[in-house]
Amino acid sequence: MTYVARKERYDTMKYNYCGNSGLKISAISLGLWHNFGDANSHENSRTMIRRAFDLGITHFDLANNYGPPPGSAEVNFGRILRDDFKGYRDEIVISTKAGYRMWPGPYGDFASKKYLVASIDQSLKRMGLDYVDIFYHHRPDEMTPLEETMGALDGIVRQGKALYIGLSNYKPDQAKKAFAILTALGTPCLIHQPRYSMLDRWIEDGLLTLLEDAGVGCIAFSPLGKGMLTNRYLYGVPEDSRAASQSTFLKSEDITENLILKVAMLNKIAEQRKQSMAQLALAWVLRNKQMTSVLIGASKVSQIDDCVGALQRLDFTVEELDAIDRILENH
């Protein structure tokens, strides 16, 4: 059946300006790192994208290597765009990235102009797009001069293959230098994509202040700690979970007794706030005024519904924040 987006999709979602730019991004964005590759059910992937858009999520985040196999998330997303979203391209912000290993040899990885230009062309082809909204350099590279990488990103924007540039996983000192080069070239950095959650607070040590000063937006990836900051593992490791799949990035061994103790205590605070654990974790990330969006992953439509529900209660009392800090520090 032809997909027609829900009329009310913009009624309850929150949209934040991305740094000093004129681009607004939904406070919840959906990432396609897991669950959108060839190894996954295409119907489930398609249903999740449709539901996300119906709930007002306008931003979908990809990378050249998402799958498995690498590249298949872009191919599958392109198919969904063609099948269901023909009239909606101008309502959607699509990002992709390059920086990790994508093809064999010295030009399939890291940060050279040779790699970045080839990678954006490949991504556009896989998704069937003329341009992406945001093109990211996925990770910093000590060996390539920043001038070369930023020059390549600026060139990609000038060629119309991306509207904006983002950087991911750059530490504050690297980000500061990169922002200065991009600004001098006339393509200021739009957004930074760091990992940030209750389990990993490194961006509070300098990066958030830098982003505020530079007018660059921030989108936090893995805000649910890859699923650990939800009710997913409170009573064991479910068979259909990411940890059970023993992925390189989350293994059942990571679900320690100490983690579960901590999450159970946080979950009590969530219950008092009439929220799910996932909703508490997302609201907590969004409490930072520099935070443009939280970039979630999902394996089921019900998880997207639950996550979007976080927006119903974003405020925190000082007592709640203190109680959360104590749990995170002491356990």
Ligand SMILES: NC(=O)c1ccc[n+]([C@@H]2O[C@H](COP(=O)([O-])OP(=O)(O)OC[C@H]3O[C@@H](n4cnc5c(N)ncnc54)[C@H](OP(=O)(O)O)[C@@H]3O)[C@@H](O)[C@H]2O)c1
């Ligand atoms: N720039 C980078 O280097 C980088 C790195 C990593 C990720 N990312 C981006 O960030 C996105 C999100 O990363 P992530 O998937 O690790 O994020 P996450 O939101 O921390 O974790 C997502 C996982 O949490 C579980 N989940 C989600 N909502 C839930 C809910 N309401 N209740 C219970 N469980 C729930 C699901 O686990 P199950 O699958 O077990 O159901 C889901 O797959 C990626 O898709 C990608 O776009 C970027």
